[in-house]
Amino acid sequence: MGDYNPIHYDQDFARSRGLSGVIVQGQLVGAFLGQLVTDWIGEKGILKKLSCSYKGMNYPGEVLTFRGRVTKKYVQDGEHCVECSLWVENAKGEKTASGMAIVVLPSRG
Amino acid sequence: MPEASLDLERLRGKLGVEWEPHSYPIERGMISRFVQAVGDPNPLWRGGNIAPPTFVLAIGLEQFNQDLLSIAPFNTLLMGSTEIECYQPIKTGAVITVSFKMTSLRQRGGKMGRMAFMTFDSTYKNQNQGLVARCRQMVIGY
Numbered sequence: 001m002g003d004y005n006p007i008h009y010d011q012d013f014a015r016s017r018g019l020s021g022v023i024v025q026g027q028l029v030g031a032f033l034g035q036l037v038t039d040w041i042g043e044k045g046i047l048k049k050l051s052c053s054y055k056g057m058n059y060p061g062e063v064l065t066f067r068g069r070v071t072k073k074y075v076q077d078g079e080h081c082v083e084c085s086l087w088v089e090n091a092k093g094e095k096t097a098s099g100m101a102i103v104v105l106p107s108r109g
Numbered sequence: 110m111p112e113a114s115l116d117l118e119r120l121r122g123k124l125g126v127e128w129e130p131h132s133y134p135i136e137r138g139m140i141s142r143f144v145q146a147v148g149d150p151n152p153l154w155r156g157g158n159i160a161p162p163t164f165v166l167a168i169g170l171e172q173f174n175q176d177l178l179s180i181a182p183f184n185t186l187l188m189g190s191t192e193i194e195c196y197q198p199i200k201t202g203a204v205i206t207v208s209f210k211m212t213s214l215r216q217r218g219g220k221m222g223r224m225a226f227m228t229f230d231s232t233y234k235n236q237n238q239g240l241v242a243r244c245r246q247m248v249i250g251y
Contacts, residue, residue, distance in 0.1 A: 003170055007185055017185045017251075018221045026188030027166055031147040034163040043153055047162045051192040 003027055024058040029097050033086050036066045037101045044106045048081070052099035058090065065089045068101070079104045115216055115223050115251075119180040123211055130208035131172050135160070137201045143167055160199040165233055165242045166191065168199075169207035173229075176209075181225070181250055189226065189247035197241045204236040224251040 003025050006013040014022045030052045037047055058064060065088070072083040081104055088097040137157035143164050144154045154161055174186060199205065213228040226249055233242040 003167075003174075005174065005186060007187070026191065027163070027170075028147060030166070030188075030191050031149070031161070031163040034161060035147065035149045035151070038149075038151060038153070038161060047195055049192070049194050050162060051190070053190040054188055 019057065021059060024060065024062075026052075026054045026097075029054065029058060029064070029088060030099075032064070032066050033088065033097070033099060033101075036068055036086065037084065037103060040068070041103045041105060046104040047101060048104055049102040050099065051101075052086070052097055054097050056090070056094060056096035058088075058096055063091050064096070071100075080107045081105075115225055116182050117214065117216060117225060120177075120211075120225070120227075121214060123180065124214050125212065126210065128176060128209045128211075130206050131169050132204055132206040133168050135168075135199060135201055135203045135205055139167075140164060140199075140201060158201050162193060162195050162198075162242075164199060165193060165195070166244060166246075168205050168233065169231075173207075173209055173231075177248075177250070183225070183250035185221075185251055187249040187251075189249050190245075191247075192245040194243045195241075196243075197235070197239060199233075199241055203241075205241060206234050208232055219251070221251045224249055 007017060008022055008025050011021055033052055034050055037050065068084045068086045070082055071085050074081050081102055084101045086099045086101055087095050090096050140160045141157035144161065149161055153159060209229050209231045211227055212230050214225065216223055216225050226247065229246050229248060231244045235241050
């Protein structure tokens, strides 16, 4: 993923920076959110925009649940757009990241 | 005793200025390694011809971190937020030129002491100058 920040690999370094241990790369969490969306839209859907805001640290071994909900549907420039809100929950049900996506889906008719 | 401020003078000189762009040939192995790293089994990415949308953030990331840390007094960088706008899929064989611009910089106290909050806008263009993606990232340094 191109991220060689020792905060993700070196336990001693992570602790020296005030963390309890190495943390998961934000990019990895973002990639999982991206996968949530691309799995949902299928091969004919197009992901136009994806955003993610990191609210809490994630640690190796945690079980995270990635969720989404459709919030808006509209037609723009002839494209059928769907907006979704996205979020990540840890095992305690705390949101550790949230974001949104805009996708274009083929029309039914 | 008040927290020591971060010396951000060199970094502040780069505010609003486009940083040196870098170009990266996209090879099949790069895409395959990213897909393997994130564990995405989607058959669209199998074979490494087309990259998942979030692959764009990995392009030039190592260089960006080096460029940032060469002028900023940080030991650590954290990702605060990411926004990607996708215009074209990234495919094997493309040459992607990445350029960054820091659009905001502020300093405040936090759990880890004085921390800098920076926003970077980046553009990704292919070898035909076609716009492939735009990103906006908020990065925290301390």
